[in-house]
Amino acid sequence: MIHNIQTVSNYIEEIEKLINNKRHNYYFRGQDDAFSNTLPAIFRSRKLLDNEDNLFNDFLMTDPQLFEKCRTNFERLALMEHYHLPTRLLDVSSNPLIALFFAVKGGQGNGEVYVYKDEPNPDKLAEMLEQRGWQNLIAEYKSKNKLTSHNYFKKNSFSNEMQLESSLARQSLADKAAFFQSIKNFYKLDNDYIGQQHKLWSHSYDSYFDDQDSDYFAEFKRDLQTLPFLRLFEEAKRDIPSFANKLNPLELIVPKIVTIKRMSRRMENQQGLFLFVPFIGEEYDPTIKIDYSEVERRAQLAIDILSLYNAENPAEKEKYIIPAKYKRSILDELAKLGIDYSFIYPEDHAKKAEMIKAKYLGL
DSSP states (O other): OEEEOOSHHHHHHHHHHHHTOTTSOEEEEEESSOOSOOOOGGGGOHHHHHTHHHHHHHHHHHOGGGGTTOOSHHHHHHHHHHTTOOOSEEEEESOHHHHHHHHHSSOSSOEEEEEEESSOOHHHHHHHHHHTTOGGGHHHHHHHHTOTTOOTTEEETTSHHHHHHHHHTTSOHHHHHHHHHHHHHHHHHHHHHHHHHOOOGGGGHHHHTTOTTOOTTHHHHHHTTSHHHHHHHHHHHTTOTTOOSOOOGGGTTSOEEEEOOOOSHHHHHHTEEEEEOOOOSGGGOTTSOOOHHHHHHHHHHHHHTTBOBOSSOTTSBOEEEEOGGGHHHHHHHHHHTTOSHHHHSTTOHHHHHHHHHHHHHTO
16 A cells, blocks of 8 residues: 655554554665665676675675674675675665655655565465466475474574575675576475475475485485585585584575664664565576566565565555655654654764754755
8 A cells, every 4th residue: 555645743653553463573664766676786787696796705805894793694794785885685674764764865756665574475475486386385484484483584693594695695606506506406396295295395304404315305415515505504604613514495585584783873773674685596597598677576576575565455565655845844854853864874974064064054
């Protein structure tokens, strides 16, 4: 449902209607123009996506002291996003007013606020799997969602899963291509396994890697011993020495809301988290001709799995639109509530000086 916002109080009233539903945790993202998508910066260019490993490693080599307090590759990735390096992380906030600020702080067009949650939209998840030819895999996620001990869609930055996936961002194109070919084979195998034997691979996940008789998925176990996998595990072990040489492929194709320790006042004030956009896979396969617009479309569909949709119109996202003519007045209202540039960017002293000057010039 589209909500047109003219004042902060109007916005708060609309948000309160939404968050009265306590079944979910909600997260908000503000964009200061009506962009055609909500993709993170790494997807804005094929050259950026192809050089994801080089972007990561070059920044790390250029300014190593900046990352001294980071304990995992995900924390390094988050800090890079914080300093505007293109990554596959999408900034979100648990505070809807922070998202509103980002929706009105600039831009020539209408501002927008999108809402996400850390539980999947089952229709969008099924759509994504069906389009990839893995429609039976939906059973794996339905099963796991009933277990409180595991959540595919909400993680913290210290989890093994996020260490693995952020380490994957540092791997070469060649290693990514070989890695995802094996992972793709697993998905097809599991899809057939569910359809033919009516069993779920995830039910035996804990014992699978120690079971010498798991013939059906034996090929995947052999793949874990190939160089692309071993190099990935080695990268993960640099931060987590106890990291085991195993992974759950079902993690890799879904988006995640990731909580992170606040490494700066800016992160703390913005009450920030990240939506981690999964790897698509085919973009690294030289044997498949895939138009880059299709890569973007698939990435957006993955994000939409966690987007909030209108209960009465399942095809329509919940979206808050701030017409351009109300941006300035809403920015002033937010400032009276203590949410201004000096709060959002506490380390930006030049911006503070600019705000003080503007105050006395009557701007």
